[in-house]
Amino acid sequence: MADNTNTDAQAAAAARNARQFIEAIPFSKALQMRLDEVGDGLAVISMPYSPALVGDPVTGVIHGGAVSALMDTCSGAAVMSHPQALSVTATLDLRIDYMRPATPGERITARAHCYHVTRSVAFIRAEAFDADEARPVAAATGAFTVARKA
Amino acid sequence: MARTRPEPVHIVKERRDRTLAALVQGVPYISTMGISFDRRGDELTAVLNYSDMLIGNPLLPALHGGATASFLEVAAIIELGFHILWDEIENGRLSTENLTPETLPRMPKTIDFTVDYLRTGLPRDAYARARVNRFGRRYASVHVEAWQDNRQKLFAQATGHFLMPERP
Numbered sequence: 001m002a003d004n005t006n007t008d009a010q011a012a013a014a015a016r017n018a019r020q021f022i023e024a025i026p027f028s029k030a031l032q033m034r035l036d037e038v039g040d041g042l043a044v045i046s047m048p049y050s051p052a053l054v055g056d057p058v059t060g061v062i063h064g065g066a067v068s069a070l071m072d073t074c075s076g077a078a079v080m081s082h083p084q085a086l087s088v089t090a091t092l093d094l095r096i097d098y099m100r101p102a103t104p105g106e107r108i109t110a111r112a113h114c115y116h117v118t119r120s121v122a123f124i125r126a127e128a129f130d131a132d133e134a135r136p137v138a139a140a141t142g143a144f145t146v147a148r149k150a
Numbered sequence: 151m152a153r154t155r156p157e158p159v160h161i162v163k164e165r166r167d168r169t170l171a172a173l174v175q176g177v178p179y180i181s182t183m184g185i186s187f188d189r190r191g192d193e194l195t196a197v198l199n200y201s202d203m204l205i206g207n208p209l210l211p212a213l214h215g216g217a218t219a220s221f222l223e224v225a226a227i228i229e230l231g232f233h234i235l236w237d238e239i240e241n242g243r244l245s246t247e248n249l250t251p252e253t254l255p256r257m258p259k260t261i262d263f264t265v266d267y268l269r270t271g272l273p274r275d276a277y278a279r280a281r282v283n284r285f286g287r288r289y290a291s292v293h294v295e296a297w298q299d300n301r302q303k304l305f306a307q308a309t310g311h312f313l314m315p316e317r318p
Contacts, residue, residue, distance in 0.1 A: 026205040027214035052182040057251050063179035064260045065223040069216025073206075076215070090207075091215035095264040 041114035043077035060104035078112035094142040106130040176251020196225035198276040213271025229280035256315035263310040
């Protein structure tokens with residue numbers, strides 16, 4: 001019991017550290033990213049709609065690059081939150097598929113899962129949604145560098 | 151009989167610069183990122199003008215992977231858009247007189263984009279050049295390379311597929 005409580009407290013502290021870390025990154029801050037959930041190789045990060053992120057002035061749809069930036073940040077957070085990885089990571093490769101334009105005005109939320117970690121590489125899958133959680137806006141797969149806990 | 155004289159240089163330059171400006175200036179995210187374009191004939195070089203906002207790892211410091219991805223994607227789309235407009239403009243099918251972001255033809259949409267991170271992005275300006283490898287009626291494939299100090303030492307490259315706009 002005491003051990004469990006201790007682990008919960010540690011997990012909460014780790015999540016708090018991760019949140020502070022992510023939200024202190026200048027580029028994530030500039031895009032107003034917010035860490036909603038993190039832990040155990042899973043991360044959820046969202047970003048509000050902003051006129052500054054628009055890629056198509058006629059429709060007001062957000063630029064694909066901004067969605068990529070959200071996916072990259074969320075994927076990195078998922079890697080850092082993996083129990084076997086240290087909190088240092090860099091992107092090796094990221095592939096994004098754009099399924100549909102994000103609806104203008106709506107918040108975009110990315111969910112990333114670090115589903116496998118080797119001694120030096122972490123593999124992730126991620127999806128991004130607007131208010132319609134049944135139809136993803138984009139999906140991503142990627143590989144990240146890892147410094148593993150001794 | 152008589153060969154038509156080449157157009158005066160300032161007319162040619164102004165037409166091409168106006169085309170590029172219409173493509174770039176209407177996109178808020180391009181100015182948010184601080185990206186600009188140099189043009190030499192039909193060759194474009196995208197410039198990511200450094201600002202502290204682009205940092206992803208404050209300890210190193212290094213450019214954010216997402217900032218690099220955005221830069222490459224902007225460079226690829228503008229290259230493809232300029233490629234599409236170039237023929238229309240040079241053949242006179244499209245006039246640059248009233249060319250604004252609002253009156254531009256529809257632009258291609260990204261289908262997928264794969265970024266290959268080769269080196270840490272340093273906290274300084276970055277450059278990118280894109281090449282349209284396939285320019286079909288429905289699909290296009292564009293490759294883009296980015297470097298900082300040394301053109302031979304890329305810090306990132308990417309390939310994207312794009313859905314071409316419906317032609318009338």
